[in-house]
Amino acid sequence: MKKIDIRQVVLDTETTGMNFSPPYYLGHRIIEIGIVEIINRNITNNNFHTYLNPKQIISQDAFNIHGISNKFLFDKPIFSDIVNKFLNYITGSELIIHNAQFDINFLNYELSLLKNNLPKIESICKIKDTLKIARNLFPGKRNSLNSLCSRFNLDNSKRHLHGALLDAKFLAKIFLFMTTKQNTFKLELLKIKNNNIDIKLPFFYKKQIEKKFLIIYASNKELELHKLQLKLIKKKCGFCLWLK
Template sequence: MKKLNLRQIVLDTETTGINFYPPYYKGHRIIEIGGVEIINRHITGNNFHVYINPKKNISLEALNIHGITNKFLYDKPTFNQIIDNFLDYIKNSELIIHNAQFDIDFLNYELSLLQKNIPNIENMCSIIDTLKISRKLFPGKRNSLNSLCSRFNIDKSNRNIHGALLDAKLLANVFLSMTSIQDSFILEFQKKKNINEINNIQKHLVKKKLLIIHPTEEEHKLHQLKLDYIKKKCGFHLWN
């Protein structure tokens, strides 16, 4: 049987600005996309990385986060010029994104501006949000990318500022570590659940008084006659 390849793309974007509430993309554009390919839980090195000229000024707030300037992006391609390569890269894959709604909203907005009737990203790829996974695994704790890197001892020393490819590489390692932990949690839960079920059954049996039904004298005689008949026919007693 041919082994199926599970292809996953860890994705991150940087933008001209940030809104804290949906729609995140309102008034802003994507300026960088980074992707890291994982096949069967192995990082392949087949990455996707592109800077994009947004034809729009970058806000000071965003500049302080990623350090990307309009001057740097002046000679970079537009989104329209990179879209075919990007879609070829992510097709037939599962997208892994931290706080996925943010990036998906931006990407879908960019697609809508092209007016090419391209489907929304979630209609082309399945999506895993690592922020949702981390909140389930570590409720009440900080679950930013920095916090998760620290929690899983992943080197983030080069992350002085945000970068789409750098963050995608870090998230790829976080995802693999986190899902291994998730699987072990599930297995441990199932193991404990099975042990608890067995213990509960044993306790129930101990507490429950077994009902013993004794044969009547007539039943005992008939049973003995049957045994004697078997011994006579077979030459041996059935339980001797």
């Protein structure tokens, strides 16, 4: 039986700005699209990337985020020039986006401006929001792209400004980390010697064996304060298990 490839594409955009009230995308345009392809959970080099001339002024707030100027975009294509190539690239794939509704609204707005009865993004792609995944995995924690990079030990020190393709590359790795599942319960055994006796341990003990942990002992003052706290508990409750 022929294996069916699972294709996912990780997308990010940069824009001229956003309004302060919904719908945020109205009056603003996309100036960069970056997409990274994942096939069978392997990141490929088949990326999609383009800058776009929005034919309007980029807001100062947006420029401070991505650093893309109107001068730089002057000779770049407009959205209608690349729309067919863009749609052909994403159609039928699962679309992975961080805070997906923001980018989807902008993309659908661009499509609507063409007035060619082009389909909405959600009708040609299944959409998965990595922000929702992150919030389920790390409730109550910051789940921005920078925060997730730190959490998964990804070096984002060169990410001084936002960039659609750069951010899509980071997000692709983060998505794979967040959706990795254990496929087997097989425990590889690590053979070590202890007093000339061979001992077999699961492989995940290896780092614990090799790493020397720093042990910090309580000071005399801390021990005395601890005893006082236990006595206070006994006085208030009539009993303190830890004093036995």
